[in-house]
Amino acid sequence: MTLPAIKIDNVQKHFGALHALKGIDLTVQQGEFFGLLGPNGAGKSTLINILAGLLRPTNGNAAIMGHDVVSDYQAARLVLGVVPQELVFDPFFNVREMLRFQAGYFGRGKENDAWVDEVIESLGLSDKAYTNMRKLSGGMKRRALIAQALAHKPPVIVLDEPTAGVDVELRQLMWSFIRKLNKQGHTIILTTHYLEEAEELCSRVAMMKQGEIVALDTTANLLSKFAAKNLSVQLKSGHLPSSLLPMLKHQEATVFTLALTELNQVEFALSELRKAGAEVEDIQINEADLEDVFLSLVGGA
Amino acid sequence: MSLINEQTRGVFTLFKKEVLRFWRVAFQTIASPVITALLYLLIFSHVLEGRVQIYDDVPYTAFLIPGLIMMSLLQNAFANSSSSLVQSKVMGNIVFILLTPLTYLQFFLAFLAAAILRGLVVGLSIYLVALFFVDMPVVHLSWVMTFAFLGSALLGTFGIIAGIWSDRFDQMAAFQNFVIVPLTFLSGVFYSIHSLPPVWQAISKFNPFFYMIDGFRYGFFGKGDISPWVSFAVVSTFLALLVVLSLKMLKSGYKLRG
Numbered sequence: 001m002t003l004p005a006i007k008i009d010n011v012q013k014h015f016g017a018l019h020a021l022k023g024i025d026l027t028v029q030q031g032e033f034f035g036l037l038g039p040n041g042a043g044k045s046t047l048i049n050i051l052a053g054l055l056r057p058t059n060g061n062a063a064i065m066g067h068d069v070v071s072d073y074q075a076a077r078l079v080l081g082v083v084p085q086e087l088v089f090d091p092f093f094n095v096r097e098m099l100r101f102q103a104g105y106f107g108r109g110k111e112n113d114a115w116v117d118e119v120i121e122s123l124g125l126s127d128k129a130y131t132n133m134r135k136l137s138g139g140m141k142r143r144a145l146i147a148q149a150l151a152h153k154p155p156v157i158v159l160d161e162p163t164a165g166v167d168v169e170l171r172q173l174m175w176s177f178i179r180k181l182n183k184q185g186h187t188i189i190l191t192t193h194y195l196e197e198a199e200e201l202c203s204r205v206a207m208m209k210q211g212e213i214v215a216l217d218t219t220a221n222l223l224s225k226f227a228a229k230n231l232s233v234q235l236k237s238g239h240l241p242s243s244l245l246p247m248l249k250h251q252e253a254t255v256f257t258l259a260l261t262e263l264n265q266v267e268f269a270l271s272e273l274r275k276a277g278a279e280v281e282d283i284q285i286n287e288a289d290l291e292d293v294f295l296s297l298v299g300g301a
Numbered sequence: 302m303s304l305i306n307e308q309t310r311g312v313f314t315l316f317k318k319e320v321l322r323f324w325r326v327a328f329q330t331i332a333s334p335v336i337t338a339l340l341y342l343l344i345f346s347h348v349l350e351g352r353v354q355i356y357d358d359v360p361y362t363a364f365l366i367p368g369l370i371m372m373s374l375l376q377n378a379f380a381n382s383s384s385s386l387v388q389s390k391v392m393g394n395i396v397f398i399l400l401t402p403l404t405y406l407q408f409f410l411a412f413l414a415a416a417i418l419r420g421l422v423v424g425l426s427i428y429l430v431a432l433f434f435v436d437m438p439v440v441h442l443s444w445v446m447t448f449a450f451l452g453s454a455l456l457g458t459f460g461i462i463a464g465i466w467s468d469r470f471d472q473m474a475a476f477q478n479f480v481i482v483p484l485t486f487l488s489g490v491f492y493s494i495h496s497l498p499p500v501w502q503a504i505s506k507f508n509p510f511f512y513m514i515d516g517f518r519y520g521f522f523g524k525g526d527i528s529p530w531v532s533f534a535v536v537s538t539f540l541a542l543l544v545v546l547s548l549k550m551l552k553s554g555y556k557l558r559g
């Protein structure tokens with residue numbers, strides 16, 4: 001059996017009285033494209049920072065490619081590339097210099113320059129390679145930040161909201177590059193608040209809420225398990241009967257969207273509407289998306 | 302075998318980055334302290350030359366120069382490591398270093414070596430410029446070099462401690478204003494402590510800066526207020542204490558890794 005890319009055992013983190021991580025267990029295999037989702041403050045960045053060695057776990061262990069992030073931190077960090085959530089940069093240097101420094105800290109020398117140039121080109125930074133970091137636009141700084149995490153060509157890549165504040169063009173450019181790396185065998189762990197992105201990219205996702213993992217499965221299973229379909233009904237007259245309110249996901253004027261966990265709920269919904277004397281103008285059944293799963297698991301209170 | 306291999310490249314890279322950081326803004330980090338020292342030299346020597354005689358055969362201007370060199374060297378070694386660390390912390394880009402496999406010892410060595418280099422470059426520049434104004438013989442070059450090195454190492458280490466401890470620029474400035482500057486001025490840059498009242502002489506003996514400056518001056522003139530060996534012992538002890546303290550801070554991840 002090959003080593004897991006990431007293995008997290010009962011990791012807990014306290015910040016004073018705050019219990020930010022309440023015992024996380026998670027294994028990500030090599031070559032996976034894994035999504036870590038959850039609302040603001042769920043503990044995603046805290047978990048990532050523990051993997052990166054920026055924070056120390058209060059309890060539990062984490063290992064990257066079999067190397068413990070505390071006791072064998074050098075080996076663990078060598079194989080890990082992290083894109084931090086905060087948009088940070090060093091104002092003294094240009095993009096290419098920073099990338100070469102970053103690779104240098106990991107022991108890489110001139111032989112790595114071709115890779116640095118490939119990263120620069122793949123992320124659309126060629127025009128800005130010799131521009132001082134300070135003079136880059138926000139989106140360009142984000143690209144440079146991603147590039148820095150890749151500078152030493154790590155087998156395990158963790159991206160903490162890499163697409164925040166990034167335009168459509170870069171998202172596509174970036175994802176095609178990250179996908180290519182994934183195909184070449186790099187393990188990718190991604191956090192994002194754009195759920196379509198996670199749905200499209202990640203083969204498996206974990207959903208976190210208040211320091212706990214509340215769902216962990218393949219994207220396909222989650223989609224079928226938690227919210228099979230959406231039923232939209234447009235009413236010509238009448239109201240949505242109260243028996244259907246628990247299923248109501250959202251309402252736009254007279255269009256009510258109901259989340260169905262099973263397809264046969266369609267009959268139930270329609271008969272309830274008939275009983276209530278509501279007149280239906282239009283009906284649509286849609287596939288659920290990750291957002292539905294997300295809302296049903298971590299949405300609300 | 303090459304000196305730079307996979308194991309040592311990380312620490313060399315960090316050292317190089319820290320050196321470039323001040324070298325790129327050399328006007329501010331090297332030229333400006335040299336100009337400041339020259340202004341001190343011109344003003345003090347103009348006012349005091351001929352009125353103050355500390356050693357019989359040494360003109361006051363010459364007496365002043367080693368003190369000014371040492372003062373600038375110390376201040377700049379401190380400024381280099383402390384401001385680089387505080388700035389990276391405030392900007393957040395310190396994570397780029399914290400994410401790497403560099404050990405705390407390598408981290409320390411790279412920041413320290415850059416601080417020493419900045420201190421020595423500033424000190425040497427002042428010496429070379431001062432040669433235009435006054436004849437500056439060197440009696441014991443080895444003492445000059447020893448104290449220049451120890452002084453910049455001591456303050457470079459102190460700068461690392463201050464940089465790790467400070468979360469903001471004003472906290473670091475407090476170190477500068479309430480520790481470095483008073484200790485420098487009370488150390489005998491501008492006078493011999495033998496010209497002080499006995500109480501102040503006694504107090505000065507608790508000031509590590511006094512030993513750095515006196516030992517350094519001994520290297521130039523072959524005479525000082527105390528034996529250079531005593532100064533060497535005191536400064537080395539202080540350096541060792543600060544190195545231990547800063548390594549402890551770095552090892553524990555104090556204020557760097559939560």
Ligand SMILES: Nc1ncnc2c1ncn2[C@@H]1O[C@H](COP(=O)(O)OP(=O)(O)OP(=O)(O)O)[C@@H](O)[C@H]1O
Nearest residue numbers: 015018020038039040041042043044045046047559
């Ligand atoms: N250094 C810290 N000190 C104290 N509390 C912290 C610290 N870092 C995070 N927290 C708290 O821990 C909890 C989890 O934060 P974390 O940043 O991991 O959330 P997140 O899931 O990444 O959220 P987001 O989607 O907003 O990035 C939050 O309540 C946060 O306020």
Ligand SMILES: [Mg+2]
Nearest residue numbers: 044045046085
């Ligand atoms: Mg976060």
